[in-house]
Amino acid sequence: MTPIPNLNIVPFVSVDNMMKLILKIGIEKFLTDLAAYVEDDFLRWESFDKTARVAAHSIDGVIELMPASDHSLYAFKYVNGHPKNTREGRQTVTAFGLLADVSNGYPTLLSEMTILTALRTAATSAVAAKYLAPKNAHTMAIIGNGAQSEFQAMAFKAMLGIKNLRLYDVDPAATKKCTANLKKFGFDITPCGSVEEAMHGVQIVTTATADKQCATILSDNLVGAGLHINAIGGDCPGKTELHRDILLRSDIFVEYPPQTRIEGEIQQLPEDHPVQELWQVIAGQAQGRKSAGQITLFDSVGFAIEDFSALRYVRDQVRQTPFFEELDMLADPDDPRDLFGMILRAA
Amino acid sequence: MTPIPNLNIVPFVSVDNMMKLILKIGIEKFLTDLAAYVEDDFLRWESFDKTARVAAHSIDGVIELMPASDHSLYAFKYVNGHPKNTREGRQTVTAFGLLADVSNGYPTLLSEMTILTALRTAATSAVAAKYLAPKNAHTMAIIGNGAQSEFQAMAFKAMLGIKNLRLYDVDPAATKKCTANLKKFGFDITPCGSVEEAMHGVQIVTTATADKQCATILSDNLVGAGLHINAIGGDCPGKTELHRDILLRSDIFVEYPPQTRIEGEIQQLPEDHPVQELWQVIAGQAQGRKSAGQITLFDSVGFAIEDFSALRYVRDQVRQTPFFEELDMLADPDDPRDLFGMILRAA
Incomplete structure (x- = not known):
């Protein structure tokens, strides 16, 4: 068994870091490069698992989960739509998303997607x-x-x-x-x-x-x-x-x-x-x-594949920058069967 | 419009903080109190929106999204199941979850759920x-x-x-x-x-x-x-x-x-x-x-309602502790229509 370092860590791109990444790359270049990722993924459309979004409707709005997978990467976006929100100083739409490795199910990127959704839509x-x-x-x-x-x-x-x-x-x-x-x-x-x-x-x-x-x-x-x-x-x-x-x-x-x-x-x-x-x-x-x-x-x-493209683009770009945090999100006991022991040892 | 402070922030319970929370409360008390939340939610079973989980199957395993809502709170869990993972020093199952406010769609808690799932299952x-x-x-x-x-x-x-x-x-x-x-x-x-x-x-x-x-x-x-x-x-x-x-x-x-x-x-x-x-x-x-x-x-x-109960319990407990971080996850421009201007001003 090869030890893999920091298996517990998921890189996280906050709103602040997303803005820094966009400004570093430049808005127009970001949009053009992102569009190339979208086009790339549309070109291999048939290789994706596609589902209509899973929506929870309420009187005030909707909360949706939008998953997509190309059998190597899995992505989903959480997004809400609440038109009345602006009256309370909130955004109508907020979103975040996740990229994961299909072969082991481990998340590899968590990112704000309120700004990123605006960019991928455009x-x-x-x-x-x-x-x-x-x-x-x-x-x-x-x-x-x-x-x-x-x-x-x-x-x-x-x-x-x-x-x-x-x-x-x-x-x-x-x-x-x-x-x-x-x-x-x-x-x-x-x-x-x-x-x-x-x-x-x-x-x-x-x-x-x-x-x-x-x-x-x-x-x-x-x-x-x-x-x-x-x-x-x-x-x-x-x-x-x-x-x-x-x-x-x-x-x-x-x-x-x-x-x-x-x-x-x-x-x-x-x-x-x-x-x-x-x-x-x-x-x-x-x-x-x-x-x-x-x-x-x-x-x-x-559509979810556009979010998939956007998360894939951000993952590839953010790697070479300091614009992400490391989240301790995945339990990683030394022996995978010893989750309980890990808690005891934390005492 | 009443200004609401820190609209961009989502509290996050890391693996480390989850262990600290469990040890502070005590494992047996945590399980008993959590069971009361589960029982509470099972008692009002009919008031929940229920969906079978949304699964993405692959050769090596499955990635699932499990949403549930009681029309006031919305929860979902991301969870994978990859039996071969233990051979690579990874967990078969890892999970994280989110709680959100149905009335405005804003997330109110992000939490590790690998450990929490083990607790809610028990x-x-x-x-x-x-x-x-x-x-x-x-x-x-x-x-x-x-x-x-x-x-x-x-x-x-x-x-x-x-x-x-x-x-x-x-x-x-x-x-x-x-x-x-x-x-x-x-x-x-x-x-x-x-x-x-x-x-x-x-x-x-x-x-x-x-x-x-x-x-x-x-x-x-x-x-x-x-x-x-x-x-x-x-x-x-x-x-x-x-x-x-x-x-x-x-x-x-x-x-x-x-x-x-x-x-x-x-x-x-x-x-x-x-x-x-x-x-x-x-x-x-x-x-x-x-x-x-x-x-x-x-x-x-x-089932997703058990995760809903678990997240609700953690939200209620963690509030009175220092065992969470503040994630800058939601874009919050002063004028909700001015997302683009927020990026420009970040320069």
Whole structure:
């Protein structure tokens, strides 16, 4: 038996260390590199164990566990969604995640994922847009300027070169915050007074609102030929952002159909409405954008494999840095059968 | 909005702190108090959201997530089971768990659960035996003297006054370890050379072996009238310990039938074989032991509500101690919509 040192230890990336890691790498490089990990894992989509998330619903929100495994690594994310939280100074969504070794079940990384989820959502949106947005797109509308908006802007700039942003939020303070946060990154930003105004002359629209009802953020008449719609906010049962007529005119791309049919915009459509799985486009098994006039829709709800990719990326990056703590999380008696003796000896 | 201090912090109980907490409280008191929490939660069984565990199986083992919620608190446990691990100096089973507030989804406790699972398993066994074992039981056989054995002995001593133990393991070194660990707790211990010898004159038998195959640890001829069988080791598909004929002669008590039918001893029986849910016995809705000659079997596989109880107990106890660390696990920007700005300001 070869002794393995520190079997009890699990590396932990705190919120503070995650921010330090992001700043060290640089936000745009972090997003681009993370997107490469997401694309890598989408390429080998069929080798993953996939399950729809395990959700515990309550009156105020939902708590979910999202596991995924590629038979070598196992990951899961804990994530909540409680829209009323912001009224109490809390985040609507908080998350943390874990990576483990499938061969022995030992956790190998614990990480905050509130920030990391925002990054992986934006990176995945940009990966989808790479295959679906019209060529030479230069201007994006962002409807909903909350916590996710800047991450989307940065990912689309880093990966698609989108520099012109048209921002709208029902709360002008949100647009102001988003504009201020992005100002030093070289965008040309136009704050807008309405959705109509924001949609003027854009090739891409990102909808990222936070209401927990079926809402019509985007009405049918605002969606012209050739648009790519990156729909982020419709991500749970009863929460949608797009008018149904838009869906009927679009070619719809999704992450994992069994989950998106329940949580995405397509919950408004019959269960057999045709959709295209994004991984097949990335793998070259299906076509992305086919024509300049086509309306493409990425109906994003967020899938466990993206969290798997994100944790894998952080594990690979954080190793070479001091940005993690060592958690004494796993009992490691000298003789594995002597757990009780270990307690006695601790006295 | 009332500012809530330290929204980013989740208390964490490490392995070291768990051992300190147990030693401070005392192992027997810890087991007895924990059993009261388990009994409390079994009494309100119907108010829980229950799901069979979410398992990711691989060639070498399994990784499971076990969630449970009572609509006020949410708990889940991460646990692996890898029988080959001991050959590499690792634990077969490691675990950690989390408690969260259902109303806002924020985690309120992260804890090691390798040790805690051993304690809650033993406490639950003793709760079952309180209702099922023959009155005035004084002697217990323990077949399988691995990591769980001493915890079982301590729980049965603390709660049922069992002081005479007859120990057997295929590996005499395990029996020796168990005997040595228990010697200072006032037991009368008889190490035995065979299962037959261990079963001599006992009123209770605990089977806690670790093989991952269908084994016959206990054969039919060894089970006499009036015995209570506490079957711990048969706890996953393909892993059983008792001869099928024993099951047919026993009244069988289980935690959560949908899970036990897959994982417990009763996987050997037809799906409609009658079993009694333990919570109904505790709640007075069904009878436990009915006669002196009856054979009772607690077909234990371990259920998420027991982990819920254990985490709840640790949360209540650890508060008044220094035995926890503060983990910076939840992103907490001043403005919940300004996650991106928080990263920028960290620079």
